[in-house]
Every structure is written in structure tokens, then in C-alpha cells.
Amino acid sequence: MKKILILGGGTGGTIMANKLRSILDRSEWDITLVDQYKTHYYQPGFLFIPFGIYNKNDVIKPKSDFFPPGVNVIFSEIDLIEGDKNQVKLGNGKILNYDFMILATGTQTRPEETPGLKEDLWYKRIFDFYTIEGAVALREFIKTWEGGRLVMNIAEIPFKCPVAPLEFVFLADAYFHEAGIRDKINITYVTPLPGAFTKPHATKMLSGLLEEKNIKVIPEFYLERVDNKEKKIISYDGQEIPFDLLTIVPVNMGNDLIERSGMGDDLNFVPTDKQTLRSEKYENIFVLGDASNIPTSKAGSVVHFAAEVLLENLLSSIDGKPLYAKFDGHANCYIETGFGKGSIIDFNYDTEPLPGTFPLPGVGPFGLLQNTKFNHYGKVIFRWIYWHILLKGKELPIGPNMSMAGKKL
Amino acid sequence: MATKNYAGVAIDVNDEGYLTDPAQWTKEVAAELAKEEEIELTDKHYEVLQFLREETAKGSPLTIRKVGKSGIVDIKGLYELFPGGPLKKSSRIAGIDKPSSCV
Numbered sequence: 373m374k375k376i377l378i379l380g381g382g383t384g385g386t387i388m389a390n391k392l393r394s395i396l397d398r399s400e401w402d403i404t405l406v407d408q409y410k411t412h413y414y415q416p417g418f419l420f421i422p423f424g425i426y427n428k429n430d431v432i433k434p435k436s437d438f439f440p441p442g443v444n445v446i447f448s449e450i451d452l453i454e455g456d457k458n459q460v461k462l463g464n465g466k467i468l469n470y471d472f473m474i475l476a477t478g479t480q481t482r483p484e485e486t487p488g489l490k491e492d493l494w495y496k497r498i499f500d501f502y503t504i505e506g507a508v509a510l511r512e513f514i515k516t517w518e519g520g521r522l523v524m525n526i527a528e529i530p531f532k533c534p535v536a537p538l539e540f541v542f543l544a545d546a547y548f549h550e551a552g553i554r555d556k557i558n559i560t561y562v563t564p565l566p567g568a569f570t571k572p573h574a575t576k577m578l579s580g581l582l583e584e585k586n587i588k589v590i591p592e593f594y595l596e597r598v599d600n601k602e603k604k605i606i607s608y609d610g611q612e613i614p615f616d617l618l619t620i621v622p623v624n625m626g627n628d629l630i631e632r633s634g635m636g637d638d639l640n641f642v643p644t645d646k647q648t649l650r651s652e653k654y655e656n657i658f659v660l661g662d663a664s665n666i667p668t669s670k671a672g673s674v675v676h677f678a679a680e681v682l683l684e685n686l687l688s689s690i691d692g693k694p695l696y697a698k699f700d701g702h703a704n705c706y707i708e709t710g711f712g713k714g715s716i717i718d719f720n721y722d723t724e725p726l727p728g729t730f731p732l733p734g735v736g737p738f739g740l741l742q743n744t745k746f747n748h749y750g751k752v753i754f755r756w757i758y759w760h761i762l763l764k765g766k767e768l769p770i771g772p773n774m775s776m777a778g779k780k781l
Numbered sequence: 782m783a784t785k786n787y788a789g790v791a792i793d794v795n796d797e798g799y800l801t802d803p804a805q806w807t808k809e810v811a812a813e814l815a816k817e818e819e820i821e822l823t824d825k826h827y828e829v830l831q832f833l834r835e836e837t838a839k840g841s842p843l844t845i846r847k848v849g850k851s852g853i854v855d856i857k858g859l860y861e862l863f864p865g866g867p868l869k870k871s872s873r874i875a876g877i878d879k880p881s882s883c884v
């Protein structure tokens with residue numbers, strides 16, 4: 373019996389378990405998946421919890437609902453990958469061997485990387501919405517908040533779903549408008565990058581939205597620490613920004629397991645061939661999703677597209693053939709802009725988001741880099757697609773590689 | 782896209798003055814780019830520039846934290862070398878892309 377081991381049963385691990393079990397012969401291949409938790413979170417839904425649009429129950433389901441029969445699932449912490457021995461040690465001391473491994477342990481937020489962030493004001497005046505706990509605590513705060521300075525800050529790049537903090541300020545603007553207190557709130561978007569938008573077409577098409585909504589942008593602010601007493605964030609070059617409510621994307625890092633196993637870069641992301649998706653260190657390990665260091669967005673849509681390429685290459689590898697499938701970094705993300713509207717971007721390693729229609733040229737129905745009601749519906753139905761199509765490893769009517777059809781230069 | 786003369790060579794640059802082909806970069810070009818940012822390059826600067834170029838060639842995204850962990854300078858030191866936007870300025874002088882996100 374040959375063995376495939378999947379580490380991590382989030383978006384990527386679940387997709388691969390479904391795809392592989394339907395293809396590989398059960399009498400020849402044993403598939404084992406390990407994850408530490410039993411609950412699957414629909415992470416894109418976290419964004420909506422602070423505004424009461426979703427609640428906790430809208431974004432959780434048991435992981436076991438999504439694993440196909442015929443896959444051995446082990447709920448345990450993973451302690452160590454010993455790539456030279458083709459074996460993995462679990463938290464309970466158990467040892468698992470493999471012929472091939474798929475590594476999909478994602479990225480997690482690390483508030484403790486920033487001095488002062490996880491101290492007195494944490495979950496009192498400072499919240500993340502990248503965890504269920506943070507999103508729910510922020511909901512409770514916002515319910516009764518009477519106004520003041522709302523500061524949205526990104527601590528470090530890269531972080532997962534790079535558009536989420538933008539969506540957050542757009543939705544906050546709409547929410548406080550509807551609550552009748554928008555005039556009592558200053559919204560500031562603080563980023564280490566040179567701007568909220570950095571790509572020429574996206575800047576041209578979308579940056580007007582920030583002005584229109586009276587959201588101030590402070591670029592090139594690189595967070596050093598948080599002063600809890602004075603309620604200020606302070607950058608390395610001494611800029612200070614006071615807040616009454618700080619929403620933060622903490623430093624994102626790969627799991628400590630990656631560091632322990634000597635497989636990561638300085639943020640514990642795994643060096644991965646950006647086209648074949650194979651680990652640069654071990655020939656029989658493929659890396660899927662947020663855990664890898666490939667230079668595209670850390671997003672569920674990327675995981676979905678990359679999974680198709682990874683599957684092809686894993687099958688080639690099993691047959692001892694060269695890896696011919698090439699991933700192009702394709703990402704496709706909805707951007708909620710508030711008041712029932714949204715935008716959508718579609719891009720890859722080489723092509724920045726361009727205006728046009730998606731997926732059909734001239735027809736759409738989605739408008740790339742445009743602000744439309746229909747784009748918002750796309751985000752709304754994405755949750756259904758995520759649970760019913762994406763996680764099950766089924767195909768969507770869009771191929772893995774980006775298409776130029778419908779895009780305008 | 783345009784061409785501009787640096788150190789006597791025609792260099793391709795984009796609208797924001799960043800090199801579009803990192804292979805056209807030389808130390809002399811860097812010195813002139815630095816002058817435009819009002820920076821006089823020292824050996825320390827060149828070490829940072831070299832590090833940025835090597836990391837970029839490897840395809841890994843650059844962050845100030847990464848430079849801070851490089852053993853060349855700490856984060857405060859990087860700000861002193863390239864005041865007011867260290868990564869943006871150092872990237873331009875290193876002949877690589879401006880730090881960016883997906884949008």
C-alpha cells in the first residue's frame with residue numbers, strides 16, 4: 373500500500389482529499405489527513421461578523437462533513453516533519469510515513485510579534501477580524517460604540533486576503549452611516565505599503581472610493597508598537613496615530629511546525645516552486661495555499677485554482693514523469709465596497725488586475741474593477757459555492773489559469 | 782515607459798522612476814538614483830541593496846522585517862539609511878520593483 377499524507381484540513385487539505393480519493397485506486401493508495409481542530413471556518417465570512425451580517429453559526433461547520441469516505445482522518449497536532457526520513461511526528465507521539473505529502477497548514481495571525489498589541493486593550497479597544505474570537509469580540513464592541521477614531525492597520529505583509537482590510541473600512545463606513553453616527557467617526561486606513569492601492573489600473577478605478585467615503589489613507593506606516601496607555605500606534609520612524617478603536621491585521625506567519633521542521637523562510641512560509649507547486653527542498657512534498665511562499669495572494673480562490681495544477685503534477689510525479697502543469701498565480705477576489713455593492717479583481721503572477729467583464733467578454737455578468745450590485749451578489753453566493761463546490765474539490769466553470777478574455781488594457 | 786540617462790547609460794524606467802529591467806542596474810546607476818533621493822551611498826547601503834536584489838531574484842517578497850533580520854542592519858538602521866520610506870526608496874535604488882500588493 374502506498375501512502376499520501378495531507379497535513380492541514382482547511383480549504384486546501386479538504387479540496388485535495390476529495391480530489392485524490394475520487395481518482396486514486398483504494399486498493400493501492402492509502403490517504404491520511406491530519407488537522408488539530410474539528411471545526412471548519414468559512415474565513416471570508418469573518419469580515420461580515422463585526423457588522424452583524426453573519427453570526428458565528430453562519431461560518432462554521434464540522435470538518436468531518438467535508439471529508440470523503442475512504443480517507444483516514446486524524447485529529448491531532450502535527451509536531452514535526454522529517455523530510456529526509458519521509459515521516460511525520462504527531463503531537464501524541466505517533467509516527468506517520470508517506471510516499472508523497474501535501475502540505476496545507478495555512479497561515480495564522482501573530483499579535484504577539486508586535487509589542488503592546490496583545491496587552492491591556494486587546495479585545496477591549498483593539499481587535500482583529502482574522503479569527504472567529506476577534507470577529508465576535510469586535511461585533512460586541514461595535515454594537516454599542518458611540519464613535520471616535522477608527523484606525524484600520526496592517527502590521528506586516530504578506531497577509532491573507534489582501535483586500536479584506538479595505539473591505540472592512542468600506543463596510544464600516546456603510547454600517548455607521550446606516551446607524552446614523554458616521555459623522556461621529558473618523559476612519560483611517562494605515563498601511564506599510566506605498567498606498568491603499570498600488571497597481572496602476574486598480575488605483576485609477578477604485579481609489580476614488582476612499583475619498584468618496586471620506587476614508588483617510590496613511591501609507592508607509594510600519595508598525596513598531598502599540599501604546600496602550602495613550603491609545604496610539606507608533607511606527608519605526610516615530611509617527612504616532614491615536615485611536616479609539618484599532619482594528620488590526622497582525623503579522624501573518626506560517627505554523628511553528630514549519631519552523632521546527634526547518635522548512636520555512638523568515639515568516640515560516642515554505643519555499644515552493646511557483647509553477648509546479650513542489651517544495652524546493654523535498655521532491656515528494658507539494659505545498660498548497662497560504663502555507664507556501666508563492667508570490668500571489670493568500671486566498672481561497674488561489675487555493676482552488678492551484679489545487680488543479682497540484683493534482684496534475686502529483687499524478688505525474690507518481691508516474692515518474694516530469695511535472696508539466698504550470699500554475700500562473702491566478703487569483704479572483706470579490707471586494708465588498710458597502711451599500712450592497714462590490715468590485716471584483718482577476719489577476720496572476722504577471723498580469724495586474726485589469727478592467728473589463730468576467731468571465732464572459734462583454735457579457736460578464738461581473739464587472740472587473742467596477743463597483744456594481746451584481747459583484748456584491750457574487751460575494752454573497754460565494755459562501756454557498758465554498759461549502760458545496762469548492763471544498764468538495766468539484767470543478768467550477770473557470771479553468772485554473774487566468775484568461776485575458778473580457779479584459780481591457 | 783521611458784528611458785533615462787544614468788551614469789552615461791540609457792536605462793528603462795516606469796512612470797514612477799523604477800527600473801523595469803533589474804539587469805540594467807550597476808553600482809554607478811545606483812549612486813545616481815540615490816542622489817535623486819538625496820542619499821549618499823555608503824558600503825552599508827550597498828550591502829542592503831545587494832540583499833534586496835538577491836532576495837527579489839529568489840522570488841521572495843520583501844519586507845522591512847526581512848531586511849531587519851538579514852544581519853546587515855536592524856529596522857531602525859534601515860530607516861536611517863533610507864529616511865522617509867525605506868523600502869520604497871531602497872527598492873528604487875536597488876533597481877527592483879516598488880513594493881506592492883495585488884490591487
Ligand SMILES: Cc1cc2nc3c(=O)[nH]c(=O)nc-3n(C[C@H](O)[C@H](O)[C@H](O)COP(=O)(O)OP(=O)(O)OC[C@H]3O[C@@H](n4cnc5c(N)ncnc54)[C@H](O)[C@@H]3O)c2cc1C
Pocket residue numbers: 379380381382383384385406407408409414415416417418419448449450451476477478479501502503532533536627629660661662663670671672673674675704705706
Ligand atoms: C477575514 C478573511 C477574509 C477572507 N476573504 C476571502 C475571500 O473573500 N476570498 C478568498 O478567496 N479568500 C478569502 N480569505 C482567505 C482564505 O480563507 C484562505 O486563503 C484559505 O482558507 C487558505 O486555505 P489553506 O488550506 O491554505 O489554509 P487554512 O484553510 O487556513 O487551513 C490550514 C489548516 O491547517 C491546520 N494546521 C496548521 N498547523 C497545524 C499543526 N501544527 N497541526 C495540525 N493542524 C495544523 C489548521 O488547523 C487549519 O485547519 C479570507 C481570509 C480571512 C481571514
